[in-house]
Amino acid sequence: MNTSMLKTAALASLGCFTLMASGPALASKDDDTLRVALAEEILNLDYLYTTKREYIILAQATDATLFDLDPETQEYNPSVATDYNFVDDLTLDVTLREGVMFHDGTALTADDVIYTYNWIIAEESDAQAKGTISRWLKNAEKIGEYSVRFHLKSVYPLVLRDMAQRVMLRKEGAYVENGEVNQSTMADDLIGAGPYRVVSFEPGQQVVLERFDDYFGEQPAIENIVVRNLPDIGTQQAELMSGGIDWMFKVPLDLAESLGATPMAKHLSGPDLRVGFLVLDAAGYTDPDGPLTDARVRQAVNHALNRDEMAEYLIGGSSEGIHTPCHPAQFGCTTDIQAYLYNPQRARELLAEAGYPDGFPLELWAYRDKAVAEAVSSDLEAVGIDVDLRYVKLASLNQARAERDIPAYFGTWGSGGTADTAAIARVHFSDETDRNLSGDDELTEMVLSAEQTADQAERAEIYENALNRIADQAYWAPMFSYSANYLVSPELNFPLSPDGLPRLPQASWE
Incomplete structure (x- = not known):
């Protein structure tokens, strides 16, 4: 997919956002309250x-x-x-x-x-x-x-x-x-021991926090935090511009850059341990004799993807194309493995060698980042693969995967902010998960054995062998790391962490 098409796809995926004011509408810090917007509903405090x-x-x-x-x-x-x-x-x-x-x-x-x-x-x-x-x-x-x-x-x-x-x-x-x-006692009446205590909670709407004076650690700089559930990005934008909120994250790149260039907000961009990838049915769960059971076809899929342009134009910030089935910042994630560089011609050659000179039909599932899913489809179609893109809700994708009825899907994984390959390897390459479509029992054994030793050098060697096996067999098509984009009030100082996890207690006023 060429650069101009990627830019167009990025813009289309974001919708049109109009700046509705010519000057700043800053949230006041007089009441020492940080107002946060989250798109995901908070239904359980535990x-x-x-x-x-x-x-x-x-x-x-x-x-x-x-x-x-x-x-x-x-x-x-x-x-x-x-x-x-x-x-x-x-x-x-x-x-x-x-x-x-x-x-x-x-x-x-x-x-x-x-x-x-x-x-x-x-x-x-x-x-x-x-x-x-x-x-x-x-x-x-x-x-x-x-x-x-x-x-x-x-x-x-x-x-x-x-x-x-x-x-x-x-x-x-x-x-x-x-x-x-009663498993639900802490769900809406949490008694924790952290830097903030819950003052009130309206599930799916708002959580009000107050600094806990008896906290044993360093006291946070801001007295109160109000977390509001605002599922619509346009509503979040309007609230930030009018001073109703001070902080929003998971912001689409174009919106972050455009609004961040005004006096109304600051655009912050930092690293994130989340990576994006295609999982391919190498085991043949959906079709024992299907094209994806041939390593050459899976390698062709890898060569067909223009990772770097997707990272630059669809994710942005610190996002980079990757060739590893893990985040390069994670312990054990060696980058010294087979890299399938963007090469559509080589992809077509491999498909021909595998017996598919005219390509083949492929049902590709995705549940997020529609512009990315469409870019992937475009790249695969450019080498002759006839893609049927099934963009669905996550629950539908999960069900299809559990039923072994999913030949390929675009997925992401954030490892819970854990900078260790174990946080992604067990979940995707062991026999304990339906995410593993490799059918490779030896790989499962390798991945799990890395968690049975406390010797870090030995663990690193095990992961190196496992990752090389994954790359050689092209069980995945790794694509890119993610970037964390935030919009915050100009009055807010919000340090970003290398693991991409936003830590609200570290916020302070300028």
Whole structure:
């Protein structure tokens, strides 16, 4: 797809946005309240029972964890924990900070920590975090008022990551109400231990947060945060221009650049660990003798894609074309692998070698970034592949994938902001997921074995071998990294993190 067509597609995908004022309409900072717009509805305040990026953003403000991730160094530092020690490969002792308070004024102790972790893996919990934590946690045990021992099922190198990013600490008995187990007690009446406490919550509409004076860590600069659910990007834009909000993200590039060039807003653009890719049915689930079961056809698909132009014109910012099935910033994501450079002629040659000189029909599924999906379709059609683009809701794509009825799809993955190849490899290349369309049992074994050793050099070598296998067989067509685009009030200082996760407590006024 040529440059002018890409630019046109980008503009068409954004719609027309008219600047309705000639001068700034700035939100006032007099009431020390940061007003945030999120397109995704907030229906549950309890991150143990949610997964989406918007819920992570909220949890960063309301909750506390044993460890914190330093986004600059990707190191895990003490938070509620002050120290830890691996007694042996399967036993981890953690010392807790004294004086940590929950938002209801009660002190956090070892009893709360062991309750939280044991609850997550309990049969009756059904927590979203259970799938991750139950892989490695046998149980948590109290060994002192401020000391906890974690018994692991097996060697697991990502324990501190999970403790820092997936487990928000809860009060002992948090999920018991009137003597009965209730998984929803924290859904709309959250008692956390983070820098902000919930003042009010209207599901799907608004969350009001207030700085928690007894927070054990560094106090955030801004007193209040109001998070509003505004699903329409045009409404968000109008609210930003009129001073109704101070912060919006996931902003289309053209809107971010155009409005950011006015006195009404600042355009911020930073890195994001999310990557975009095509998943190809190499295993032949949809057709045992289908074209995609031939590695040459999958290689042709890779050569057909103009990754760099898609990254520049459809994603923008810091987005770059990639050839790895992971984000290059992640641990273990080697870039020294087979790269299928944009070469339509080579793509046509490979299709001919595979017995498809006139191409073949391909049903391509997508659920987001329609302009990208259309650009992919155009590139594939240019080499003779007759694409039937099925642009659907995510739920429809998930159902088709679960039923093994999806020959190829455009997907993205943000790894939860985790700079480790494990965060993408297990989900897409193991036998534990319907996202893996490779049918390669040896690859699954390699990917899972990387999580069975704490030796980082050994893990890196395993991932290097696995990624080379994926590239050689062209199980994926990696495309590009994403860029995070924000529009914020000119009065707001909002630092961007290298992992692409926006941290609201770090905001301050200019």
